Amino acid sequence: MIGPLIKGLSITIRHLFGPKVTIKYPYEKRKVYPRWRGKHVLKLGEDGRERCCYCGLCEAVCPANAIRIYGKEDPIFEKSDVGKIAEIYEIDYRRCIFCGYCQEACPRDAIVLTTEYELAVDSRSKLLRDKEDLTEKR
Amino acid sequence: MARITIDGIAVEVRDDATILEAARKAGIDIPYFCYHPYLKPAGLCRMCLVEVEGMPKLTPACVTQVRDGMVVRTDTPRVKKAREGIIEFQLLHHPLDCPYCDQAGECMLQDITYRYGRATSRFVDEKELFPTKFYGPFIVYEQSRCILCKRCVRFTHEYMAGTDWNVYFRAAHSLIGTYENKEIADYFTCNLVEICPVGAITSRLYRYKVRYWTLEWARGVCRECGLFCSLDYGIRENKAYRAKHNVNSPGPWICDKGYFGFECMNHPERIKFALERRENKLVNVGLEKVLNGITQALGRYKPEEVAFILPSGLSVEDAAGIRNFMDNFGIKKAEYRVGMEDYLPFGSNVDSLEEISEARNILVLSGDISNSYPVIALTICEAIGKGANVVLLTSWDYYLMKRVNNLFCIKPSCEDGAIYSLFSGKWDEFTGLSREEYERLEAFLQTKPMIVLGPRAQEAVRALIVDYAIKNGLKYIILDRSSSSYVAYTYGLFCKGIDSLLEEVKAGSVKALFVLGVDLFREVPNGKLVRDALGSVDFMVYMGLFFNGTARYADYFLPLTELVEEEAHFVNVFGKLTKSKKSLAREYEERSIREWLKLISEKMGKKLDLEVREFKPKFVLVEGNKKPKDIVLSGSGDFEALFEIPFYRNFRYMEGKSKLLEASPEPVLNVSIYDARSLGLSNGDYVSLDIGGPSFKYKIRVFDELVKGVLVADTGFEGFPVNEALNNRIAKVKIKK
Ligand code: SF4
Ligand code: SF4
Ligand code: SF4
Ligand code: SF4
Ligand code: FES
Numbered sequence: 001m002i003g004p005l006i007k008g009l010s011i012t013i014r015h016l017f018g019p020k021v022t023i024k025y026p027y028e029k030r031k032v033y034p035r036w037r038g039k040h041v042l043k044l045g046e047d048g049r050e051r052c053c054y055c056g057l058c059e060a061v062c063p064a065n066a067i068r069i070y071g072k073e074d075p076i077f078e079k080s081d082v083g084k085i086a087e088i089y090e091i092d093y094r095r096c097i098f099c100g101y102c103q104e105a106c107p108r109d110a111i112v113l114t115t116e117y118e119l120a121v122d123s124r125s126k127l128l129r130d131k132e133d134l135t136e137k138r
Numbered sequence: 139m140a141r142i143t144i145d146g147i148a149v150e151v152r153d154d155a156t157i158l159e160a161a162r163k164a165g166i167d168i169p170y171f172c173y174h175p176y177l178k179p180a181g182l183c184r185m186c187l188v189e190v191e192g193m194p195k196l197t198p199a200c201v202t203q204v205r206d207g208m209v210v211r212t213d214t215p216r217v218k219k220a221r222e223g224i225i226e227f228q229l230l231h232h233p234l235d236c237p238y239c240d241q242a243g244e245c246m247l248q249d250i251t252y253r254y255g256r257a258t259s260r261f262v263d264e265k266e267l268f269p270t271k272f273y274g275p276f277i278v279y280e281q282s283r284c285i286l287c288k289r290c291v292r293f294t295h296e297y298m299a300g301t302d303w304n305v306y307f308r309a310a311h312s313l314i315g316t317y318e319n320k321e322i323a324d325y326f327t328c329n330l331v332e333i334c335p336v337g338a339i340t341s342r343l344y345r346y347k348v349r350y351w352t353l354e355w356a357r358g359v360c361r362e363c364g365l366f367c368s369l370d371y372g373i374r375e376n377k378a379y380r381a382k383h384n385v386n387s388p389g390p391w392i393c394d395k396g397y398f399g400f401e402c403m404n405h406p407e408r409i410k411f412a413l414e415r416r417e418n419k420l421v422n423v424g425l426e427k428v429l430n431g432i433t434q435a436l437g438r439y440k441p442e443e444v445a446f447i448l449p450s451g452l453s454v455e456d457a458a459g460i461r462n463f464m465d466n467f468g469i470k471k472a473e474y475r476v477g478m479e480d481y482l483p484f485g486s487n488v489d490s491l492e493e494i495s496e497a498r499n500i501l502v503l504s505g506d507i508s509n510s511y512p513v514i515a516l517t518i519c520e521a522i523g524k525g526a527n528v529v530l531l532t533s534w535d536y537y538l539m540k541r542v543n544n545l546f547c548i549k550p551s552c553e554d555g556a557i558y559s560l561f562s563g564k565w566d567e568f569t570g571l572s573r574e575e576y577e578r579l580e581a582f583l584q585t586k587p588m589i590v591l592g593p594r595a596q597e598a599v600r601a602l603i604v605d606y607a608i609k610n611g612l613k614y615i616i617l618d619r620s621s622s623s624y625v626a627y628t629y630g631l632f633c634k635g636i637d638s639l640l641e642e643v644k645a646g647s648v649k650a651l652f653v654l655g656v657d658l659f660r661e662v663p664n665g666k667l668v669r670d671a672l673g674s675v676d677f678m679v680y681m682g683l684f685f686n687g688t689a690r691y692a693d694y695f696l697p698l699t700e701l702v703e704e705e706a707h708f709v710n711v712f713g714k715l716t717k718s719k720k721s722l723a724r725e726y727e728e729r730s731i732r733e734w735l736k737l738i739s740e741k742m743g744k745k746l747d748l749e750v751r752e753f754k755p756k757f758v759l760v761e762g763n764k765k766p767k768d769i770v771l772s773g774s775g776d777f778e779a780l781f782e783i784p785f786y787r788n789f790r791y792m793e794g795k796s797k798l799l800e801a802s803p804e805p806v807l808n809v810s811i812y813d814a815r816s817l818g819l820s821n822g823d824y825v826s827l828d829i830g831g832p833s834f835k836y837k838i839r840v841f842d843e844l845v846k847g848v849l850v851a852d853t854g855f856e857g858f859p860v861n862e863a864l865n866n867r868i869a870k871v872k873i874k875k
Contacts (some may be wrong), residue, residue: 055237056349071346083270084238084346107237 037098038117040091042135043110050135051110054086058102058111066095067102089131093119142208157199157210158186168212169221169250171228171335172287173200176390177296183228183287185250187220188212196220218254225255231266233282241337243350247285268313274321275800276342276398277330281313284338290314290330296523297391297516298326299541314338323801325512325537325785328397332383343398343797344380348372353380356721358702360396361451362789363511364621364711365491367392369400371702376723377404378702388710389491393512394798395789402794403700403722408683410726413695420685420695425727432694433741435677436467439650445471445639448631449655451790452622452731453706454715458750459732461629466744471633471648474626476661477619478636478866480597483604484623486615488588489712493613495520499587502530503557503603504595508537509785511617511711514590518542529582531556532592534780534808534850539843544582546575547845550780550868554596554766561602570845588613594867598766615711624709628753636662640671649676654731655698655790659687660854663781665862681731684793687856697728700791704730707753715753772865773830775872777813777847781864783854792854805852805860807836810844817873827851828872829863849873 023030032038045051054071072087102111121127141150142160149164156179161168171183181201188199191209196216211217228247236242268281286305291314294303301324302317316322322330331341353372360367368387372380378400383392402408412428413420436444444467446460452474464472475481488494494517508515515537522528522541530542533550548556548570556569560583565576589612591603600616607614626632633639642648644667651672658668672678672691680692689695705720729737732748739746771778782788786802789795807827809819819825819838826833827849836851844850849871853860863869 053237054346054349055242056352057237059349060351070348073346 032115032117034115036115036117037100037113038115039093039113039119040102040129040134041112041114042089042131043112044136044138048138050085051108052086052089052106053084053108053110054089055107057105057107061101061105062096063099063101064095064097066092066097068092086131089134091129091134093127093129094124140204140206140208142204142206142210144210145213151204153204155204157188157190157197157202157204157208160204161188161199161210161212166212167253168199169254170200171246171250171285172289174289174292174333177289177292180288180292183224183285185221185224187217187224189214189217221254222256225251226259226261228285229255229259230261230263231282232285233265233267235283238346239280239283239337240340240345240350241283241334245337246335271315271319272321272342273316273319274323274327275797276323276327276394278340278342278345279315280338280340283336284314285336286312286314287335288314289333289335290339293329293333297329297520298324299519299522303330323394323786325508326391326393326516328394329383329391331397341380341398343401348374348379355382355384356702357385357719358400358721359706359708359716359718360392360399361621361701361708362393362395362399363513364617364623365389365511365513366621366708366710366716367396367513368716369396371400371721373702373721376725378722379404387716388712388714389513389517391513391516393516394786394801395512398797399789399795400701401797402683402791403703405684405794405796407685408697408794409685409695410697410728412697412727415693420689420692428694428696429737429741432679432738435693436650436738436742439677441468442470443647443649444469444652445633445643445648445650446473446631446652447476447636447639447654447656447658448472448474448622448626449790450474450476450620450622451708452625452631453704453708453718454625454753455706455748455750456731457622457625457629457631458753459735459746459748460631462746462748463735463739466739466746467742471639471642472631473633473636473639474620474622474631475618476636476656476658477593478663479593479619480595480600481593481618481620481623481632482597482627483600484616484618484627485604485713486613486711487607488613488615491517494518494588494590494615495524497521497588497613498526499582499585500526500528500590501582501587502528502535502538502542502590502592503532504553504592504599505532505535505538506594506782507590507592507617508535509782509788510593510619512537512785514615514617514711518590527582527585527587529579529587531560531579533845533848534782535592536785536808536841539841544578545843546571546579547843549778549845549848550594551769551771551778553594554599554769557591557595557599558602558766561599561606586610586612589615591616593617593619596766617711622708624713625753637664637667640664640667643671643675646674651675651678653678653680653688653692655682657682657686657688657792659859659861660783660792663853663861663867664865665859666865669862681734683791686793696734697726698734699724699728699730703728706730707750709753769866769868771868771870773870775828775830775870777849777871777873779827779829779849779851779869779871781851781853781860781867781869784852787852787854793856802852805834805836805855805858806839807852808839808841808844808850810846810848811840811842812846813849814838814840817875819875823875826874828874829860829869830871832863833874834858834860834863 059067068090070088151160170186186199187196189211271279294301355370368385370382371378411422528542529544531546552570559566680689681696702721736746823838
């Protein structure tokens with residue numbers, strides 16, 4: 001009866017003075033690997049324009065159907081080969097499984113998964129992120 | 139019949155078939171770009187090379203005729219190598235910007251490269267790229283993507299004879315377009331988009347909005363004219379983005395009205411709630427209140443004080459619903475003939491468009507066929523391309539006048555007289571035809587031509603032609619301005635003509651009006667009468683999609699469904715039934731005409747049966763020995779003007795079709811070359827047209843074929859009330875610079 005009690009307490013005491021495995025989140029952040037797949041960002045090109053041209057490949061490849069895009073003619077650049085941008089770009093984080101297929105499919109390296117993992121919000125509707133939210137801030 | 143073997147499969151085909159056609163029959167895939175089942179073979183792209191036993195070189199399958207006992211192979215290494223080579227050349231300067239390209243997903247170059255091409259290219263040269271060109275409001279041309287298959291050019295030459303869409307410059311510098319980059323909006327421009335196998339010609343309406351593979355396709359029917367062409371609508375998230383003519387019904391081609399006309403379904407200004415008038419404003423008070431209001435108001439009127447005004451493009455179900463509603467309450471008056479013309483008799487003994495295209499001689503009378511029945515005009519042009527002799531006797535037909543072999547152009551007021559005199563065999567000098575012209579026409583009539591009569595013709599003329607055609611065994615098509623004559627006529631939805639109905643409204647013997655989807659100010663060429671009538675009507679319900687001049691007078695506005703938002707059947711000019719499915723869910727309170735009537739009827743305590751068990755179209759033959767009415771021209775002046783709604787404004791729910799309206803931005807006045815010279819006018823000048831009082835600003839278009847002293851003026855523009863100065867389509871006018 002007393003045997004297991006001592007055994008258990010000894011483990012507790014050992015860990016009390018041993019190295020810590022938890023961190024003081026949220027005051028301290030966990031380090032992740034650079035290839036971590038977290039929240040998406042829509043990259044801007046060197047000239048500051050959005051890179052995404054609404055080719056629709058990420059939308060098509062997404063196994064969770066999390067992406068929804070509509071396109072339009074770029075109001076600034078009317079030359080066709082650079083003239084298309086996304087009008088609506090939404091990622092639904094209720095559905096996304098962070099597989100990274102979208103990043104893989106993108107021919108223009110526009111959609112990239114970042115290491116940001118803090119996606120918790122206080123209502124479900126806030127998990128639907130629109131283009132403004134996803135676009136890279138410079 | 140010839141028996142040939144392709145890759146070991148034996149097929150039997152017509153003697154004049156090509157190898158490609160035989161292969162399609164045998165189910166063997168031969169890649170092609172320039173071949174098109176409805177165009178003449180051209181042998182331009184060399185994609186379809188095959189090996190034929192006994193021929194030393196590879197041969198293009200699309201232009202090689204079969205021979206009995208021929209042995210063809212498409213699976214040899216030589217063929218494979220040739221295909222890879224051709225694709226490599228095609229892609230030499232191709233930008234491969236599929237991520238941007240609207241064609242991606244339905245692109246033949248993509249598909250064929252994927253199936254038959256090499257994975258890599260050996261060319262390292264820089265690609266030559268060209269700027270994008272916009273040819274008018276409908277078409278974007280991307281020269282870099284063009285593979286010079288000339289399908290588009292062959293289409294315009296074989297079918298649209300006379301449009302200057304062509305190949306300019308030579309060899310590697312070739313480019314497709316119009317002379318001096320003029321815009322192209324020639325009634326059938328949409329077919330260029332459809333026919334281009336790659337993304338070189340794409341539609342501006344669809345441009346960059348959605349990707350092809352996100353669309354689901356729903357079969358629908360275009361309701362703009364009596365042909366009711368089948369169309370597929372590309373739908374994403376309950377909105378239509380795109381039309382496509384996938385089915386050969388009634389013909390392989392369609393017109394711009396159908397292709398770009400679905401836009402009204404998505405239009406932001408479309409009204410989707412039932413509205414009630416409260417102090418000069420239509421407001422949303424809830425469905426229940428609106429229905430109560432309508433039923434209470436209707437209860438105040440006797441059945442003979444209620445009348446219906448019906449739109450063009452009425453479905454069988456809606457017509458039956460209206461009929462049952464009228465019978466339920468003893469209502470007698472309804473009118474579908476809003477164009478203030480004679481619509482009866484109508485009908486044809488021709489069964490299909492094919493029959494028109496096969497005809498050797500065609501006599502086209504009156505007008506405006508190309509405006510009201512564009513695809514019939516296109517088929518007539520196709521017949522011309524096949525060597526038919528087409529004679530046109532008219533005062534105005536923008537499209538056909540430039541394209542027929544023999545044109546007899548007369549004054550609008552003489553049209554009926556001239557046709558009447560031709561068919562009754564008595565020359566009359568007042569018809570504007572000279573003796574010699576008359577004799578030429580009469581001689582042509584002896585060749586037993588097919589007769590196509592346009593909507594402007596009067597009842598007497600129509601009846602005479604039907605009589606004549608039946609007696610002499612001729613084929614005839616008698617057209618009218620409504621696309622739903624068969625159903626409206628069969629259900630007896632007409633009374634004494636729109637003018638007498640409006641007079642009755644004005645006089646107060648008809649107090650309550652149901653106007654269903656027609657803008658009377660635009661359609662009835664007597665705006666004053668419309669204004670007086672609507673001003674004095676006691677109670678009016680307007681059903682439609684948009685708020686317009688007529689809806690301004692309504693006490694209640696009920697929103698309608700359109701195109702694929704309801705299931706409906708239509709009867710086309712050949713008497714054939716076509717079906718449109720319901721594929722879009724309704725969002726708010728929009729309903730079809732019959733469903734609204736059912737709601738109202740049930741509120742008033744009578745059940746309305748909406749089921750149509752059978753439909754047998756019928757049409758009348760009126761006695762053929764009336765004389766045409768003399769046309770009394772109002773106004774004064776040296777010119778005789780015909781007022782017509784231009785093609786790109788002549789459709790249902792014009793308010794919601796902004797893309798089409800772009801092709802007809804301002805009112806145009808067509809002037810003959812003689813008058814233009816004597817008045818010193820040239821294309822693009824502005825003049826004002828004096829119609830006995832008010833004057834209107836018009837842009838001049840010099841039209842070579844018109845007769846001296848005749849003007850053709852556009853109507854149907856918002857804020858441009860020409861109709862109110864008229865009391866008929868034809869009037870005497872003056873030109874002021
Ligand atoms: S990460 Fe995967 S699931 Fe998430 S949006 Fe991209 S493709 Fe879709
Ligand atoms: S794959 Fe890339 S370019 Fe294409 S739509 Fe997605 S983010 Fe935009
Ligand atoms: S034409 Fe076809 S192959 Fe060329 S860019 Fe467009 S989709 Fe791609
Ligand atoms: S524009 Fe299209 S249809 Fe015309 S030649 Fe070029 S690829 Fe062919
Ligand atoms: S399809 Fe035969 S040469 Fe183009």
